[in-house]
Amino acid sequence: LPAPAAAMEAAPLVSFGVVADIQYADEEDGCDFWGRRRRYYRHSLRLLRAAVEVWAAEQPPLAFVVQLGDCIDGVNARRGAAEGALERVLAALRRLPVPVHHAWGNHELYNFCRDRLASSGLNSRPAPAPAAGPPAGPPGDCHAYHFSPAPRLRFVLLDGYDLSVLGRDPASPSHRESLRRLRERNPNENLNSPAGLKEPQFVEFNGGFSQTQLDWFDEVLKFSDENQEKVVAMGHLPIHPDASDKVCLAWNYEDALSVIHSHQCVVCFLAGHLHDGGYCLDSHGVHHLTLEGIIETPPESNAFGTIYVYDDKMVLKGRGRISDRVMYF
Template structure:
């Protein structure tokens, strides 16, 4: 995390002054089980209490009157599959989201695919693609419609506009992945081939000895088709002088996360983003202790702290207020306040 660029001052950042506001929350990973630890046995995980944190966040957002909420994936923990409680656990979390006055956009993470197949998710309440903005649908987006012969081959990505001149883009960071896909599909076979080329460990979740440590099974990447679609969206946004916020479950900048919590082909995603002037921010989850950097192209990269590793006495959610010249993250608990100026407005309050 880059503390030099952190700003704990949200000067004048009231909802009434903002153009609009939205909520952010990541890695809830609810399960009806006692507290445990991560795979390394180091960080405590509060499976049951994550639902209480979500309830507090929803109460706060309803008071703030946010326009929408972004849920960054890993909504329930993978242990639910072992307990045969996946649908029950998901149902409990979704019941809480029903209390939210604003719509929620769901992003898919690795724990979604530990619990469900991609085909299941397409037909579930976690598919919020119906909230997409209909005015602009690129040619490559139309080509990847889920009405094709094999819906599991398509990526889950869409864009929406909460108001004129502001566009939000949700990316599918597991478009290239062996998680959640039928083993007979081409994407599964291509993903497995790539993963084994980069990772010769018996345990594909282990980064031991890897040169590119992001090539582990719990990460994924973006197909060329999805990157082409993103390029079309950003070209449209450039032409129409829009501000664009991009989000996905996995971070794409090495200075905003650890080297084992990056998208496989993060450099390809950055290359597309940096070829356009409209992108102001990339939001992600996945790394439970969070991170931040401002890259050399003026794009803010915010990785949100995870609910699952947040003690009961704290919080881990936020509200982002959007202005003409900046976005202001108003954090709760472990998530820090931050002022993020758009390109051309690089004066930070320290």
């Protein structure tokens, strides 16, 4: 048997779908910011619908699907088409009989302010957790939370744009502080340019984790350590340089890694943002999996997967550009 098939002989604890960077727009094909990479704006919705058909037919049924951010493209904002584009993506995902957990990426924030996202179908933060567990999420408008779909298994969704100049009122303290941090490390006139930077992740299309969010994350992982849980963390932005190019990392990715590495429970970090995808097993035994993006996937292919979680491993069954992978822990 091929490795993934052999690894999947027993019933999984839980299975879930994964997809990243759909970036749908009702537009002709375009290019990336640098004019080098083709983007298939209309076809991205067709590929998502095909993924939904596969997920909906999975047996045993999936527990949930993770959408890792950038579900519609920033071009929608320039056309006044953001609301309609978002509704088409959400309508496709509503065909699933299971919950969808949404990370927020830079393209969501090109189209909407954070308040609008919080009142939209992209707000997947659940109701507050029972008093016995860690807080459901950080205080404020941070879109980070955790949930447990099976005993001794916890998922944590992080908000990589908690610190960001995108999606916030320019007069707000958070925007001013984020802009200060960005300009300290990026003197370029174009803040989306990493040219000449020692830390090339400090560009406007990335963001970072506030100390409040990191402290909350640390508290959740402490709870999981104490209760012998395995944790899968996830967010739009990659946090390990060996699973991404340096330009696509979260601003303070090292701070997030430091929290993870101070605990025993985290087995995997899932991310999007880098459309080519990436993978590494880090020095602490944590798998970092960056999913290839649908937006740059040709219409005859696809880019999504299903992950099956077992006591000692996660098995990724990829479709199209996403490869099969077995991640032992």
